[in-house]
Amino acid sequence: MSEHEFAKVVVNRPVYGNDGVFTYAVPVNLRGKVVPGSVVLIPFGKQQTTGCVISLGAEVPPQIEVKQIVGLVEEIPPVSVESIRLARWMASRYLCTLREALSAVYGPSGKRRKREVFFWPSGDFAEILAQLETLKAPAQARVLSTVAAQPGISRRSLLREAGVGGKAVEALIKKGLITEFEQSLPGVFEETPPVLQEPPTLSPEQTAVLEEIRLAIEAKNHRVFYLYGVTGSGKTEIYLQATAAALASGRQAVILVPEIALAHQMIHQFKARFGNLVAVTHSAMVHGERRDQWERVRRGEARVVIGARSAVFAPTADLGLIVVDEEHEPAYKQEQAPRYHARETALARAALTGAAVVLGSATPALESIARCLSGRYRQLRLTGRIDGRSLPGVRIVDLREEFRSGTVSLFSRLLADRIREKLRRREQILLFLNRRGFAAFVLCQACGYVIRCPNCDIALTYHQPETLLCHFCHYRTRYLARCPRCGNPKLGRYGAGTQRVQEEASALFPEARVLRMDAETTARRGSHASILETFRTGEADILIGTQMVAKGLDIPGVTLVGVINADTTLLLPDFRAAERTFQLLYQVSGRAGRGSLPGEVIIQSHCPEHYAVRFSSRQDVESFVRRELALRRRFGYPPYTSMVRVVMSSGEEERVARQAEKFGRVVRELTSDENAVLGPAPCPFGKLKGLYRWHVILRGKRGQAVRELCSEALKHFARTRISKVRITVDVDPQNML
Ligand code: ADP
Numbered sequence: 258m259s260e261h262e263f264a265k266v267v268v269n270r271p272v273y274g275n276d277g278v279f280t281y282a283v284p285v286n287l288r289g290k291v292v293p294g295s296v297v298l299i300p301f302g303k304q305q306t307t308g309c310v311i312s313l314g315a316e317v318p319p320q321i322e323v324k325q326i327v328g329l330v331e332e333i334p335p336v337s338v339e340s341i342r343l344a345r346w347m348a349s350r351y352l353c354t355l356r357e358a359l360s361a362v363y364g365p366s367g368k369r370r371k372r373e374v375f376f377w378p379s380g381d382f383a384e385i386l387a388q389l390e391t392l393k394a395p396a397q398a399r400v401l402s403t404v405a406a407q408p409g410i411s412r413r414s415l416l417r418e419a420g421v422g423g424k425a426v427e428a429l430i431k432k433g434l435i436t437e438f439e440q441s442l443p444g445v446f447e448e449t450p451p452v453l454q455e456p457p458t459l460s461p462e463q464t465a466v467l468e469e470i471r472l473a474i475e476a477k478n479h480r481v482f483y484l485y486g487v488t489g490s491g492k493t494e495i496y497l498q499a500t501a502a503a504l505a506s507g508r509q510a511v512i513l514v515p516e517i518a519l520a521h522q523m524i525h526q527f528k529a530r531f532g533n534l535v536a537v538t539h540s541a542m543v544h545g546e547r548r549d550q551w552e553r554v555r556r557g558e559a560r561v562v563i564g565a566r567s568a569v570f571a572p573t574a575d576l577g578l579i580v581v582d583e584e585h586e587p588a589y590k591q592e593q594a595p596r597y598h599a600r601e602t603a604l605a606r607a608a609l610t611g612a613a614v615v616l617g618s619a620t621p622a623l624e625s626i627a628r629c630l631s632g633r634y635r636q637l638r639l640t641g642r643i644d645g646r647s648l649p650g651v652r653i654v655d656l657r658e659e660f661r662s663g664t665v666s667l668f669s670r671l672l673a674d675r676i677r678e679k680l681r682r683r684e685q686i687l688l689f690l691n692r693r694g695f696a697a698f699v700l701c702q703a704c705g706y707v708i709r710c711p712n713c714d715i716a717l718t719y720h721q722p723e724t725l726l727c728h729f730c731h732y733r734t735r736y737l738a739r740c741p742r743c744g745n746p747k748l749g750r751y752g753a754g755t756q757r758v759q760e761e762a763s764a765l766f767p768e769a770r771v772l773r774m775d776a777e778t779t780a781r782r783g784s785h786a787s788i789l790e791t792f793r794t795g796e797a798d799i800l801i802g803t804q805m806v807a808k809g810l811d812i813p814g815v816t817l818v819g820v821i822n823a824d825t826t827l828l829l830p831d832f833r834a835a836e837r838t839f840q841l842l843y844q845v846s847g848r849a850g851r852g853s854l855p856g857e858v859i860i861q862s863h864c865p866e867h868y869a870v871r872f873s874s875r876q877d878v879e880s881f882v883r884r885e886l887a888l889r890r891r892f893g894y895p896p897y898t899s900m901v902r903v904v905m906s907s908g909e910e911e912r913v914a915r916q917a918e919k920f921g922r923v924v925r926e927l928t929s930d931e932n933a934v935l936g937p938a939p940c941p942f943g944k945l946k947g948l949y950r951w952h953v954i955l956r957g958k959r960g961q962a963v964r965e966l967c968s969e970a971l972k973h974f975a976r977t978r979i980s981k982v983r984i985t986v987d988v989d990p991q992n993m994l
């Protein structure tokens with residue numbers, strides 16, 4: 258008899274007992290075929306479902322009745338043993354279920370239909386609008402507007418959403434108004450054979466950096482390098498040549514980018530160097546296409562994978578290198594279960610496989626700085642820009658002075674003047690609003706005073722009736738209508754959305770063509786790219802945007818970048834507010850003067866003396882880091898502590914508050930560390946999608962201990978909890994809202 262009579266299976270159902278792991282008997286005909294990583298069909302309760310085998314064994318399990326595996330779903334096991342180990346790591350690191358972790362490592366699901374057709378509008382928006390007016394057949398008009406709204410829509414969805422038959426679609430193709438493709442995304446993602454390019458000769462600095470990385474790759478040494486250098490210092494060239502080194506040693510490379518839509522240039526460079534060995538995975542692809550790319554990697558046809566965070570699970574057989582570009586970006590954290598951080602997961606995976614890791618950024622995350630300082634990362638530096646171009650001049654406008662001199666506009670006199678000047682010279686302007694203003698922060702417009710929590714250093718927010726509240730520890734104090742520092746009676750809510758900026762810009766500069774790019778205008782697939790294209794080709798003078806425009810955007814015509822208000826990010830109720838502000842301002846400053854014309858940057862702020870604003874305007878990372886680390890240490894924040902954020906939500910406010918209080922008590926009873934718990938407090942976004950939200954934040958010097966404390970507390974809490982309250986656990990939260 259074969260030794261593997263029993264298999265441990267993670268059942269693909271939301272079950273809470275046994276961590277979702279159950280033992281099944283392997284029938285004789287499947288012995289040797291069912292292996293760890295196999296997806297199998299199993300009886301579960303009264304039904305059949307699928308599950309993933311995570312181990313095999315001969316011992317008789319203690320269950321009374323052992324059911325038998327019914328069949329194999331795929332002949333080749335879709336999950337590797339390495340992936341199972343990574344999933345186990347994820348489950349313990351992120352306090353998620355093995356099922357959630359396995360579904361992440363399994364990768365995109367779904368099969369591609371044989372011949373799937375997608376539609377794109379043939380002209381630009383103006384043309385389409387004009388055509389829409391002339392179309393007399395309402396069915397065709399519906400098809401055209403649907404395609405225009407959702408470029409890349411599949412035939413099936415198109416027919417369903419437009420509610421028409423195939424005839425209207427064919428008619429529009431004949432008229433040349435829409436085009437059909439067999440692929441969902443034409444453009445840089447096309448499989449056109451790229452023109453291969455020779456690598457350039459490295460600078461002496463680059464040579465030294467590459468040499469260290471190459472040695473680690475060749476020695477199959479799991480080393481972590483931190484490549485620290487400004488934009489244009491030649492980091493991408495290092496990624497390219499390190500990838501070449503991994504391929505030369507017979508292994509593969511994974512390149513992670515924060516957002517694939519902003520990585521066109523990098524993808525292009527990799528394809529020009531490695532041709533069809535490159536696989537790109539991104540969320541704009543339909544599942545079937547992503548699975549196709551995944552399969553190319555598994556079969557070894559593709560040996561270089563570029564993608565956003567989930568590409569960290571790419572099924573490479575023998576991984577030699579993982580690159581995490583712009584490692585500080587919050588986009589690397591998945592905001593749904595499993596709530597993993599792609600950078601941390603990359604480190605864990607590389608440790609399992611003996612791969613080298615290269616993390617790169619000009620503005621490192623504070624967590625990464627701490628690891629560089631402790632020697633866990635080897636820091637490598639690129640000090641200059643390859644093209645020798647200087648950074649743009651940055652000026653800070655003190656909005657308090659504007660306020661005192663009676664300016665009521667969102668545009669200071671200086672910014673308005675510079676915009677007029679640029680418009681006269683037919684140069685382009687980028688206006689940046691850090692994010693949608695957080696509704697209720699309190700700031701004195703006259704002196705810039707911000708009321709902060711004495712315990713947490715977090716900006717307090719206004720709540721009715723007349724209360725200021727800390728969303729971390731629930732500290733409360735009475736709202737003062739007058740500024741306690743300067744006596745100005747205008748202490749209050751402040752902030753504006755992109756829409757208001759657009760309205761004011763159009764009123765102030767009636768001759769300018771103004772575009773807006775934010776969550777609202779880019780909600781539709783493809784609109785992000787089309788807005789950028791309109792701006793790039795010079796069809797607009799001013800682009801107004803949220804952080805979307807801050808990253809990766811490289812438009813040579815832009816010579817002025819204006820930050821409407823640096824304070825909106827600075828005052829977020831989040832201990833990373835200063836770090837995020839610094840990174841955004843630093844990045845946004847790099848957007849000006851990328852072409853042949855020199856650039857200038859104007860940052861408006863009520864808190865111009867704040868170190869995040871001051872140091873970012875001088876591009877002084879070191880000084881910022883020194884100040885920020887000192888504060889983090891004093892208030893017990895990462896990187897000096899690890900955090901777990903537990904969010905409770907429910908349709909009933911009373912209930913969620915009571916449960917959060919109870920959970921807080923349970924945690925406090927389990928620990929002697931009085932700094933281990935913050936809260937419970939209402940989340941800054943206290944109500945989302947009809948659910949009231951409260952959070953409790955656990956923290957401690959050792960991550961492992963904090964996670965164990967959280968698990969323990971959740972177990973105790975489970976006995977008495979009310980089922981109608983939803984609990985989410987976020988380890989190393991990147992978002993405190
Ligand atoms: P980063 O990734 O740090 O922004 P890149 O690697 O993209 O920098 O380099 C910036 C520019 O300099 C690119 O146009 C790149 O092709 C070029 N470049 C990089 N290294 C070299 C080199 N050794 N010789 C010539 N050009 C280089």
Ligand code: ZN
Pocket residue numbers: 710711712713714715727728729730731732
């Ligand atoms: Zn507080």
